[in-house]
Amino acid sequence: MSTYNLKINGEKKSVTVASDTPLLWVLRDTLGLVGTKFGCGIGQCGACTIHLNGIAVRGCQTPVSSAVGFDITTIEGLDKEGKHPLQQAWCELDVAQCGYCQSGQIMTASALLKRNPKPTDQDIDDAMAGNLCRCATYTRIRAGIHKAAELTAGKEAGV
Numbered sequence: 001m002s003t004y005n006l007k008i009n010g011e012k013k014s015v016t017v018a019s020d021t022p023l024l025w026v027l028r029d030t031l032g033l034v035g036t037k038f039g040c041g042i043g044q045c046g047a048c049t050i051h052l053n054g055i056a057v058r059g060c061q062t063p064v065s066s067a068v069g070f071d072i073t074t075i076e077g078l079d080k081e082g083k084h085p086l087q088q089a090w091c092e093l094d095v096a097q098c099g100y101c102q103s104g105q106i107m108t109a110s111a112l113l114k115r116n117p118k119p120t121d122q123d124i125d126d127a128m129a130g131n132l133c134r135c136a137t138y139t140r141i142r143a144g145i146h147k148a149a150e151l152t153a154g155k156e157a158g159v
Helices: 023-030 083-092 101-114 121-128 138-156
Strands: 002-008 013-017 047-052 055-058 071-073
Touching: 002 023, 013 023, 013 101, 023 047, 055 101, 083 101, 083 138, 101 121, 101 138, 121 138
Parallel strands: 002 071
Antiparallel strands: 002 013, 047 055, 047 071
């Protein structure tokens, strides 16, 4: 067991866990940040997607020891009030069905919009290909990402 000093959602946190503990379990079990979900455990479904310095990564495959020195963002830290453009678009368009995968979907979409604020359908499909949705709300997810891009552009334009 070692102690790791992490910066999660803008706050400094100290945890004492084994070096190979997946960041997903540190977030959920040690820190109580349960918005990040466990899906497959092998990095294939995307439910556990978080950001390290703004890059979407799989929390189930990221050992806590490799996250030291990075800004870690979870769904809880995307917007403290839950009003990120993606969260607004998801609600407005009823994107989620069961909702289980949606935090991972939103975190992957957020990383996409950060690097490409006006994505095409193909850009979205390519970026989101690694996130699975058992309810198959892919069309609504794509529409939600386009809506969030519009909302973001409107905020930047002062609308």
